[in-house]
Amino acid sequence: MISTDLSDHPADGEVASWDSTHAVADAWRHSSGRTGDVTALLLRLKRWMPTLGITRVADATGLDRIGIPVAMASRPNSKSLSVSMGKGLTIEDAKLSAIMESVESWHAENILLPLRLATPSQMVSVGKLVDLSSLPLATSAILTDWTRLLWVEGEDLKNQRRSWLPFAFANLDLTIPLPEGSALFPPSSTGLGAGFTRGQAIAHGLAEVIEADALSFWGFRTPSEQDARRIDPDQVADPVCRHLLHRIHEAGLLVGLWDIADKILIPTFLCRIMDAEVWGTSPFSWVDGSASHVNPAVALAGAILEAAQGRVTQIAGARDDNYRSYYGTFPEDILEAQRQRLRTRPGTALRSLAERLGDASPRCLPVDRAQAVAMMVDRLDQAGLSQVLAVDLTQQLIGIPVVKIVVPGAEDGYEAAHYQAGPRLSAAMA
Numbered sequence: 001m002i003s004t005d006l007s008d009h010p011a012d013g014e015v016a017s018w019d020s021t022h023a024v025a026d027a028w029r030h031s032s033g034r035t036g037d038v039t040a041l042l043l044r045l046k047r048w049m050p051t052l053g054i055t056r057v058a059d060a061t062g063l064d065r066i067g068i069p070v071a072m073a074s075r076p077n078s079k080s081l082s083v084s085m086g087k088g089l090t091i092e093d094a095k096l097s098a099i100m101e102s103v104e105s106w107h108a109e110n111i112l113l114p115l116r117l118a119t120p121s122q123m124v125s126v127g128k129l130v131d132l133s134s135l136p137l138a139t140s141a142i143l144t145d146w147t148r149l150l151w152v153e154g155e156d157l158k159n160q161r162r163s164w165l166p167f168a169f170a171n172l173d174l175t176i177p178l179p180e181g182s183a184l185f186p187p188s189s190t191g192l193g194a195g196f197t198r199g200q201a202i203a204h205g206l207a208e209v210i211e212a213d214a215l216s217f218w219g220f221r222t223p224s225e226q227d228a229r230r231i232d233p234d235q236v237a238d239p240v241c242r243h244l245l246h247r248i249h250e251a252g253l254l255v256g257l258w259d260i261a262d263k264i265l266i267p268t269f270l271c272r273i274m275d276a277e278v279w280g281t282s283p284f285s286w287v288d289g290s291a292s293h294v295n296p297a298v299a300l301a302g303a304i305l306e307a308a309q310g311r312v313t314q315i316a317g318a319r320d321d322n323y324r325s326y327y328g329t330f331p332e333d334i335l336e337a338q339r340q341r342l343r344t345r346p347g348t349a350l351r352s353l354a355e356r357l358g359d360a361s362p363r364c365l366p367v368d369r370a371q372a373v374a375m376m377v378d379r380l381d382q383a384g385l386s387q388v389l390a391v392d393l394t395q396q397l398i399g400i401p402v403v404k405i406v407v408p409g410a411e412d413g414y415e416a417a418h419y420q421a422g423p424r425l426s427a428a429m430a
Contacts, residue, residue: 056074066247071086084098111170153391170393191208206380208405215260217411257272268290271304
């Protein structure tokens with residue numbers, strides 16, 4: 001039976017809702033640029049759930065003791081991941097987040113755009129091609145001018161010109177057999193963005209690309225370099241972030257915050273949550289979450305929410321990509337070293353980011369979505385990433401804008417064993 005209950009009433013065993021949560025949530029939605037009444041948006045999405053194959057939207061908050069709302073949307077016949085997770089400051093926000101992630105995946109699994117099957121040398125006569133030398137390849141893959149593959153067209157956000165790129169970068173239909181040439185490129189949902197306007201979808205996709213790039217470089221920083229980027233939670237002034245950090249502290253958990261913005265100077269943060277001590281048999285050691293946004297406070301709140309969602313995801317164990325290795329047992333000395341690291345008070349304050357990020361400081365934030373997109377595209381260009389392609393996956397039947405952002409040269413291999421590092425990451429690893 002299809003469950004379409006999207007209401008905000010507590011389920012059995014659910015962690016009690018927080019005081020003033022809705023007031024804080026309204027402030028966060030305003031600062032993050034989300035428009036529209038959440039309840040109305042949920043009702044709009046509900047009518048499309050059968051078409052999208054969503055059979056259930058569940059409140060998973062009570063699986064963990066933090067109480068930050070987390071939801072999951074199930075699509076049993078998905079062609080990639082059958083479970084999408086969502087988080088937010090209210091359960092309504094979390095359900096909306098989970099459904100929108102499913103919306104993104106469904107569109108990437110069911111692309112109706114015109115395609116071409118050709119070699120790169122043949123495509124030169126058709127139109128402008130993406131810089132193939134800057135695209136990530138799967139391990140051991142070799143791409144030549146005579147390799148046949150499918151192509152799809154995207155729009156360059158800098159100059160509105162059209163360029164052809166490998167279809168594999170937009171496609172998430174992972175059923176066998178894969179389209180010709182797909183095995184050359186690592187499958188990834190990075191850059192997928194959905195929204196209730198095209199600007200929202202593009203901004204979301206861009207932020208994902210920037211976040212993945214920062215994480216790729218972060219993994220190759222030394223522990224001392226990483227510790228120099230620690231942020232003291234007690235010095236975070238934003239009320240939404242403090243609200244979230246308070247919930248984690250009240251749950252008896254340790255939390256660490258890092259500024260991980262690297263080559264692309266857009267605020268990007270990592271949050272790590274860990275049990276202060278072992279309670280029975282812990283299914284995992286620690287969980288990380290990360291996020292990017294032109295507004296530092298929104299980016300930091302997003303990272304904290306992502307980490308809280310990650311704990312629930314691993315506790316539930318329902319996602320297709322939760323591999324057995326994720327639940328491995330770490331030696332106690334490693335766990336204790338990590339706890340001690342999180343207990344050590346860092347000295348960096350959130351406000352110090354303004355000096356490093358320049359006009360990304362709060363007083364110079366973009367006032368609308370178009371300016372936010374323009375800022376991210378400009379920061380990508382300053383980092384040497386001059387081409388920013390958007391493949392429009394929107395389907396008229398559904399009417400929800402969905403795009404896949406592809407930035408040649410951006411890295412997306414922070415946790416992929418099947419990924420060949422690009423020129424920028426290879427240079428950092430040398």
